Amino acid sequence: MPPAVLFDVDGTLTDTNHLHVIAWWEAFRQAGYHAAMWQIHRAIGISATDLIAHLLGEDRDRDQDEALAAAHDTLYGTWFDRLPALDGAQDLLRTLAGRGWCVVLATSAGGAELKALRRAIDADDVIAGVASADDVEAGKPAPDPVHQALELVGASAGEAVFVGDTVWDMKAATRAGVRAVALLSGGIPRADLEQAGAAAVYQNPADLLSHLDSSLLAEYEGRA
Secondary structure, X not given: OOOEEEEOOEOOOEOOHHHHHHHHHHHHHHOOOOOOHHHHHHHEOEOHHHHHHHHHOOOOOHHHHHHHHHHHHHHHHOOHHHXXXXXXXXXXXXXXXXXXXXXXXXXXXXXXXHHHHHHHHOOHHHEEEEEOOOOOOOOOOOOHHHHHHHHHHOOOHHHEEXXXXXXXXXXXXXXXXXXXXXXXXXXXXXXXXXXXXXXXXXXXXXXXXXXHHHOHHHHOOOOO
8 A cells, every 4th residue: 555644624735724713703702702813723623512612611501502613614604715725735735646645634624614625725636535524423633533534545554644733633643643744834833733743844835845855754655
């Protein structure tokens, strides 16, 4: 089997983390809650239910969770036709596929949101599989999305690398036994990513692409 490279999407391949922050901030505001944008930002990357619990606490009125998530989805959906890919995202995926990597997406997004993100990346022809929020019971930082991504392409943890932008990505990969590479394009500090398990850190997809030959990904090439 060729080595597998697993990619988070929001903040890793698409410049969308702060759009999520604004959508969640407005959803909370409309429901009468105050949540600071910096706190929301730090929670981006986990499931909607976990994000709400993280910000409002376990003693919140859980009957509002579904309405809060729906409000976020509606607000975020207004950007679906113009979600921006990060610089170098498409080129990175195509280059890795051309070098023999099996490219897989492992994301908390699902449904129409995932379709919009894939349109933004515009590299479906080199994506071998997608493990989405629709496919697992527990999202990041649980290892389930990583396990699902590996299972989709028949890859082992020891022959895979995960690329993400949040501490939740790093923790999910580490718990699944997969080495993790972090990108700063999601807005999370380098130190936090390294503490959560990142073996290497790059600015964005374009930066990783320009350093592929010296990155830990190069260690996996030619093993198949």
